[in-house]
Amino acid sequence: MKRLLKEYSLITIGVILVAIALELFFFPNHIACGGVSGLALVINNILGIEPGIVMIVFNVILFAVAFIFIGGSFGIKSIYAAFGLSIILSAIEKCTTPIAITDNLILATIFGSALLAMGTAIMYTQDATTGGTSITAKILNKYCNIDFGKSLVISDSVVILLAMYTFGVELGLFGLLSVYLTGNLIDKFIDGFNLSKQVMVFTKKEExxxxxxxxxxxxxxxxxxxxxxxTKEQNCVILTILSRTQFIQLKQFMKEHDPEAFITVNETTEVLGQGFKNILE
Structure with missing residues (x-):
């Protein structure tokens, strides 16, 4: 129960960060950042329907398609994240009048993409996504044998083309820039969250x-x-994987109890197995 509470709390934080990025940076500046959120912005401009409601409708359709063509791999967490985001956006639209933090399109694109990537990365580490174009990308990947990354670019490119038609080429290009920045930043953030220390200790004090x-x-x-x-002397080498905090503990211990030891440290972006991420996930 405690683990489940932690997972859903982190997913909620991720959803809130994505909502802030959309409502305070992208939507007020008419920057379509790809995905269902970008499509919702286009439809909002054409038909006047709230982006949150549009996202709920499209996510219902896309998740139904996913269960038919892909199977039940999109779990409860992804459904919670997708509809949670739609509900939060709809509530913000009804209860407040969101305004852009900045009218500078470059700043809005950079900081909005950073928040969007951070929120998405947090959800990804908890095995959740907000659905959207990742579903269409998986379908293209499965039935057209197109790499997932390329499929995602194709899906988002369709949204960007619609944005260019609706808001003009300049705003469409800012949306394209956002797609590129967000994709790269997500990978960087995920690597940062998963970062561990591979430590090798050469010591004579094995026990x-x-x-x-x-x-x-x-x-x-x-x-x-x-x-x-x-030296030709017999030696002991201890290999372990630690978090950054644990490595600081070990380093302090070695400084006090075995200052003559030799230690090498490498950073590793993913560790699978006992005590870390499940190898089957």
Missing amino acids: LVVNYITKDVDRGCTVFYGKGGY
Whole structure:
């Protein structure tokens, strides 16, 4: 229950960040950032229908299509995120009058894309998406043998072309820039969230270090044995994967108890298995 509460809390934070990006940066400046949200902005301008309501309708249709053509892989979390975003946007439109934080289109595109990417990345780490064009991209990927990334670009490009027709070429190009920035920033944020430290400790105090890692830091480790190329002395090498906070703990411990140890550290963007992300996910 505690884990479930944490997951849905993070998804909610992600949804709120996406909603802020759309309502305070993209929608007031008529920048279509791709996806269902961009399509909702176009339809809002043509027909005057609230973007939140448009997104609810399109997400219902797209999720129905996903279950028919893809299967039930879009779980409860994605449905919660998709409809949660639509409801929040609709509530903002009804209860307030959102205004752009900045009228500068370059600033709006950059900061809106950053917030959008951050929110999307947070949801992605909890195995949730807001649906939209990722569904059409999966369908193209499955039935047309087009790479998922290329399929997503195709889906978003259709929205951008509609935006160009509705708002003009200049605003459409800002939407295209947003699609590019958001895609790249999402990858960067995801890598940052998943960042861990791969640590190798060369030490003569094997038992002391292993006990600290397994009992105090509460991480597993693997022990190798070797011989120094120069000293010809037998040595112990301890390999472990730690979070940044745990590495600081280990570094302080080694400084106090084994200052002669030799430590190498590498950053790793993804760790699968016991104690980390499930390898089956």
